[in-house]
Amino acid sequence: MAGETLLKSNIGTLKGVGKVRVELFRKLGIDTVEDLLYHFPRRYEDRGNIMKIAEIVPEESCSVLGTVTYPPVNIRSQRGVRLTRSLVKDGTGTLEIVWFNQPYITSKLALGKQYIFYGKAKKTSRMQMINPTIIQLEDMDKECVLVPVYPTVAGLTQAVIRQTIRQALDMLKDIEDPLPESVLRKYRLADFGESIRHVHYPKDMESLEKARRRCVFQELLEFQLALLSMRKQDNEAAGIMFNKSTLTDSFIKSLPFELTDAQHRVFNEIYTDMTLPKTMNRLVQGDVGSGKTVVAVLAMLVAAESGYQSAMMAPTEILAQQHFNTVSRLLEGFPFRVALLTGSTTAKNAKEILSGLANGDIHIIIGTHALIEERVQYHNLGLVITDEQHRFGVKQRALLSRKGNNPDMLVMTATPIPRTLAMILYGDLDISIIDEMPPGRIKVKTYVVTEDYRERIDRFILKEVGEGRQVYIICPLVEDSEMIDAYSAVKTAEEAAAKFKDCRVGIIHGKMKPAEKEEVMKSFAEGSIDILVSTTVVEVGVDVPNASLMVVENAERFGLAQLHQLRGRVGRGKNQSYCILFNQGSSEVSKERLEIMTKSTDGFYISEQDLKLRGPGEFFGTRQHGLPELKIANLYTDMNILKEAQECSERIYRYGYLEKEEYSRLKDRVYHFYNLNFGGLL
Ligand code: ADP
Ligand code: MG
Numbered sequence: 001m002a003g004e005t006l007l008k009s010n011i012g013t014l015k016g017v018g019k020v021r022v023e024l025f026r027k028l029g030i031d032t033v034e035d036l037l038y039h040f041p042r043r044y045e046d047r048g049n050i051m052k053i054a055e056i057v058p059e060e061s062c063s064v065l066g067t068v069t070y071p072p073v074n075i076r077s078q079r080g081v082r083l084t085r086s087l088v089k090d091g092t093g094t095l096e097i098v099w100f101n102q103p104y105i106t107s108k109l110a111l112g113k114q115y116i117f118y119g120k121a122k123k124t125s126r127m128q129m130i131n132p133t134i135i136q137l138e139d140m141d142k143e144c145v146l147v148p149v150y151p152t153v154a155g156l157t158q159a160v161i162r163q164t165i166r167q168a169l170d171m172l173k174d175i176e177d178p179l180p181e182s183v184l185r186k187y188r189l190a191d192f193g194e195s196i197r198h199v200h201y202p203k204d205m206e207s208l209e210k211a212r213r214r215c216v217f218q219e220l221l222e223f224q225l226a227l228l229s230m231r232k233q234d235n236e237a238a239g240i241m242f243n244k245s246t247l248t249d250s251f252i253k254s255l256p257f258e259l260t261d262a263q264h265r266v267f268n269e270i271y272t273d274m275t276l277p278k279t280m281n282r283l284v285q286g287d288v289g290s291g292k293t294v295v296a297v298l299a300m301l302v303a304a305e306s307g308y309q310s311a312m313m314a315p316t317e318i319l320a321q322q323h324f325n326t327v328s329r330l331l332e333g334f335p336f337r338v339a340l341l342t343g344s345t346t347a348k349n350a351k352e353i354l355s356g357l358a359n360g361d362i363h364i365i366i367g368t369h370a371l372i373e374e375r376v377q378y379h380n381l382g383l384v385i386t387d388e389q390h391r392f393g394v395k396q397r398a399l400l401s402r403k404g405n406n407p408d409m410l411v412m413t414a415t416p417i418p419r420t421l422a423m424i425l426y427g428d429l430d431i432s433i434i435d436e437m438p439p440g441r442i443k444v445k446t447y448v449v450t451e452d453y454r455e456r457i458d459r460f461i462l463k464e465v466g467e468g469r470q471v472y473i474i475c476p477l478v479e480d481s482e483m484i485d486a487y488s489a490v491k492t493a494e495e496a497a498a499k500f501k502d503c504r505v506g507i508i509h510g511k512m513k514p515a516e517k518e519e520v521m522k523s524f525a526e527g528s529i530d531i532l533v534s535t536t537v538v539e540v541g542v543d544v545p546n547a548s549l550m551v552v553e554n555a556e557r558f559g560l561a562q563l564h565q566l567r568g569r570v571g572r573g574k575n576q577s578y579c580i581l582f583n584q585g586s587s588e589v590s591k592e593r594l595e596i597m598t599k600s601t602d603g604f605y606i607s608e609q610d611l612k613l614r615g616p617g618e619f620f621g622t623r624q625h626g627l628p629e630l631k632i633a634n635l636y637t638d639m640n641i642l643k644e645a646q647e648c649s650e651r652i653y654r655y656g657y658l659e660k661e662e663y664s665r666l667k668d669r670v671y672h673f674y675n676l677n678f679g680g681l682l
Helices: 003-008 019-027 033-037 103-108 137-143 158-171 181-186 192-200 205-234 248-254 261-275 292-305 317-330 347-359 394-401 419-425 451-466 489-499 514-526 560-567 588-599 603-614 639-654 661-678
Strands: 043-046 061-076 082-089 094-100 114-123 127-130 133-136 146-149 281-286 309-313 338-341 364-367 381-386 408-413 430-434 445-449 470-474 505-508 531-534 547-552 578-582
Touching: 003 033, 019 158, 033 158, 061 094, 061 103, 082 103, 094 114, 114 137, 133 137, 146 158, 158 192, 192 205, 205 639, 205 661, 248 292, 261 281, 261 292, 261 408, 261 430, 281 292, 292 309, 292 317, 292 381, 292 408, 309 317, 309 394, 317 338, 317 364, 317 514, 338 347, 381 394, 394 408, 445 451, 445 588, 451 470, 451 547, 451 578, 489 505, 489 531, 505 514, 547 560, 560 588, 560 603, 578 588, 588 603
Parallel strands: 094 127, 281 408, 281 430, 309 364, 309 381, 338 364, 381 408, 445 578, 470 531, 470 547, 505 531, 547 578
Antiparallel strands: 043 146, 061 082, 061 114, 082 094, 114 127, 114 133
């Protein structure tokens, strides 16, 4: 089949891809063979790294070549889990291998025979490998290489994805390059066909690097071109010129605290923008607890005074509710009506709010994604604010501002993005930084501990609660899992209720209904829960000043930037606060990483260190920043490529090259990218 036709055909035309798999692939955003080629591996397993059993490093993946010296047997553990166990020797030591829920494994291993086992080892009383992949010796050449691991969904195994991609690559003889010759030459990019093959099936590290650079460049180029075309649409109309405010001074005087210099400065920058006839596009960056909310309230006050409506969108119901409480309290005594609209607003209330928004009775609306629903119409929306921008997409931000007639826009985030990167990503935004904490904050004392400290920490929890304060216990999982050996909120809450009999224990996690979550958060904020066991749902913005202790289970499983956000939930009041990080991992790196948390409270520093230690790929997912989902590029580590792609995109855009014949394939890709990420906006 001709390359182009095959690329555009549905993946259902491939062997082994029936109706069910077509649906599964669709969940991954894959419809055509071309989509499949652009489904890049998330990482690679280096199965060629064969280690002696004696040299195995716990928690790191490796291959072991060994002889089965104890026949695999199926057993049932005390907790009812089905296990298969066997022993393997290689002359330097013995390795125990264990599989969960795969009893058929017994038929795959013969006593006395040699195999390669690939997996992650763990040190218990002896060295143990859980759920390893078995590789037959005769397949060593084929299998002991860099094996791609793809993003997937339940029901679609790695093996199926690998086979399907391999099949497509085998069928495609030459694939036409979406980039024109001149771009390839100027940026020294490898040929597309070769790159795409090597990205999926690298020969070695070197060929992978080269191929990856090419694919990253292309993706970032598509991204930048899509951004450029979106900005063009947004920048055409003139902005609102708000009146000089007479209320902000008295508002600032009425606050129970003095604004910091940084808050003053940032508000002045906003105020200047608002009172000029241009459209404000401003990003306010400020570390957790730096006091962004009150700055937002000031801006909304300016808008309301000029007779315009403001909308403030938060990523979670909890946060929206909290902002609503704060804003209502701060604006008490001002003649403006504030309302809350979220997914769990009752139909009756929603109806009333919608009409209040449409006829202008409501001046300030706080809410979640509900604010951008089709049915929400504004009378004269003049200011839109998104809080914790990293949780939203570029698209949601744009949808909200399109509810008004070119309203001013304020974007707030606590995620420390290096300034240079922010300029490239949010090229259209001016940046204000709140680089000062309100005075009198006592630094949170942070300790990294191991399981040996359990009793002491339990006593510490009791002591804090005894003194009338509140505690968070953070767990990585919602429920116990057979596959992942980590603390879950459900189990931990049960145990805490049994252990701390006199304390009121609550639980909150992402699987609960919004109304339930809100109820729990409300009780915690009111002080009728002493110990709140939670997953990372409390990560963003929640403000309960009486909480003075946070205990994080399996802290090694979290990113440092995330731990920093979590830790920001305590230390918000007058009392000395503490953050206890349980390190249940055994690797040196995780210990070193966690120690960083004890040394610094500076979000920028912490994320830089995290990036250094964890290296590429594992830092933040791009999704956390509300950016389009990139399939291969990493916006942090691929900074140099990003700059080149930006330069290239600007030239293409400026000279209208996309209209030229040799760019037609790239133009298709840009539209594709645009629809996928900013869909519905054209
Ligand atoms: P964030 O920047 O993380 O969104 P918030 O706006 O939630 O921070 O503010 C955190 C806490 O600090 C709130 O309880 C707020 O009332 C308080 N706060 C804000 N500004 C000041 C200030 N200048 N002085 C004292 N407390 C302040
Ligand atoms: Mg906030």
